[in-house]
Amino acid sequence: MSLLAKFKPVHEQRMLLLALAAGLPAVAVSMYIVWTHDYQPKEQWTLSVLILGVWWGCAAAIRERVASPLRTLANLLEAMREGDYSIRARGARGEDALGDVMQQVNTMGATLRAQRLGALEATTLLRKVMEEIDVAVFAFDGDRKLKLVNRAGERLLAQPAERIMNAEAASLGLTEFLEGVNTQNIQRTFPSGAGRWSIHRSMFREGGLPHQLLVVTDLTRALREEELKAWQRLVRVLGHELNNSLAPIKSIAGSLETLVQRNPLPDDWREDARRGLSIISTRSEGLSRFLGAYARLAKLPRPQMVTVDVGSWVRQVASLEQRITAVLEPGPEMTIQGDRDQLDQLLINLLRNAVDASLETGGGVNVSWARLGTLLEISIQDQGPGLSNTANLFVPFFTTKPGGSGIGLVLSRQIAEAHGGSLDLRNRNDGPGCEARLILPA
Structure with missing residues (x-):
């Protein structure tokens, strides 16, 4: 292989050769004129050197004009590669293609600098959050x-x-x-x-x-705090109910003691004693029912899961309520896994509450179910007076109904959550009454 074949000029050398080749015809013509016309040898050599110098100088200037911006661009890209986005190309104008490239590189540097600053700030914030x-x-x-x-x-x-x-x-x-x-x-x-x-x-x-x-x-601290709150609520509820029962018992017992200490006894002392003992017995039975209801609430067994057909379950429970015939809106055929006895008790409680509310206004009750992805939604809507206080709905023993135990909704929510679901009550937006919304895994 010849030495010429091995020679592979770089970009700057190629530009120089192209510039020399572009000026070669003019140089050749000039040299022909100088050496064929009647010039003195000294003049011929002077003009020849001048022509060749101008030819070489112009070619070198063209090479430098092309190579210098490329070197600047290479330096900018190298700085960016090393993470320095503060360097900018000076004199970058959008008047030509090379100027557009310089402007775009400057813009890219500013963008990368802003992005790196944002990343550093986000990293600093994340590190601070991680520490705290x-x-x-x-x-x-x-x-x-x-x-x-x-x-x-x-x-x-x-x-x-x-x-x-x-x-x-x-x-x-x-x-x-x-x-x-x-x-x-x-x-x-x-x-x-x-x-x-x-x-x-x-x-x-x-x-x-x-x-x-x-x-x-x-979780220990959070569980302890919740346990403390639960005990405080328990003590408050128990103290309230015990005081409500023991106060009249104490009062009646004091009255009976005063009665039997009289001498002689009044003629109707037996009737007064019987009436007082009856009040004591009534309050004692009420206190016993209260403690029994609380024990029932606290001892909810773990659900025994079986396959439950939703349509059959809802229709059967709705048929048990005889005071108002609930309007069923049929939903999709589907099954869920659950404890049938507990689910019956849950739905009976919700349906009974809806009927109690609707009887106050003479309204009706609507029951429907639907599939929400992997969930079952059961909606029970009544046309009663609505809920005046939603904050205490699931507080144990809180009730607004005369003779109510105040554990129905609490027990219903416990059953729903034991099945991996949820229970929510809210006033309806489309009319009077409220809606009980039960969500269970499908």
């Missing part, structure tokens, strides 16, 4: 080595981040949480102490590699 939240967060790579931990995680493991970073999950006692179900509630003792914890695991990618994010939430 009272939830332990751990991130493990594909080899189950710890790559990230926040302050709550350090407190949970009772070790600083510097000591546990890159440690394997097995050495930290967290391997079992990287397997199995993604969410679980457990009773566990960590180095920071024992308690009940919520464990949630999810996946994410960093640098194209899979990682696992482990979030550990301490």
Whole structure:
């Protein structure tokens, strides 16, 4: 292979050769004129050098004119590659194609700079949130080595981040949480102490590699606070009912004591004593019923799941109410898993409440069901006076009905939640009355 074949000029050399080739015809003509006309040898050589110098200078200027912006563009792109977005090309004008390129590169640099600033601010905020939240967060790579931990995680493991970073999950006692179900509630003792914890695991990618994010939430404090509130409500309700029953019993007992201490006894003392003892007996029976109702509410058994045909279930329960014939709006044929006895009790309670409300106004009751994705929705609408106070609907023993026990709705919600569903009561928007909305998994 010849030396000429091996020669491969770069872009700047190609531009120089093209510029020289473009000026070659004019140079050749000029040299012909200089050397064929009647010039002195000194003049011929002077003109020849001048022509060749101008030819070479123009070619070099053209090469520099093309190469200089490209070098500037290369420097800008290299700076961006290294993360420096502050450099800008000066004199970039949109008057030609190269100027447009420079302007676009400047715009791209400004955009990347703004995006990096936003990413840095978001990262700083996320790091601050991670440090301040009272939830332990751990991130493990594909080899189950710890790559990230926040302050709550350090407190949970009772070790600083510097000591546990890159440690394997097995050495930290967290391997079992990287397997199995993604969410679980457990009773566990960590180095920071024992308690009940919520464990949630999810996946994410960093640098194209899979990682696992482990979030550990301490439920002990929240459960204790809720337990305290529950006990306070219980004591308040029990104290109220006990006072309501014991106050008249104490008063009647005092009156009877005064009665039997009289000497001589009045002629009608037997009637007064019988009436007083009857009041004591009535209040005692009421107190006994109250405690029995509370025991029933607190001892709801775990549902025994069987397949329940929704249409047959709703129609059968609706037929039990004889005071008002409920209007059934047929829904889709579907089945659910549930405890038939508990579901009957739930629907009977809701239907009875709707009928009681409608009897006050002479209205009717409508029952319907529908499928909402993977859920069953049962709606019971009455045409009664509506709800005046929705805040205490599910407070145990709160009732607005004379002779009501105040546990029907509470028991109904417990049954719904035990089946993985929910129960909600609200005033209707399309007319008088209220609507009970029962949601159950389908």
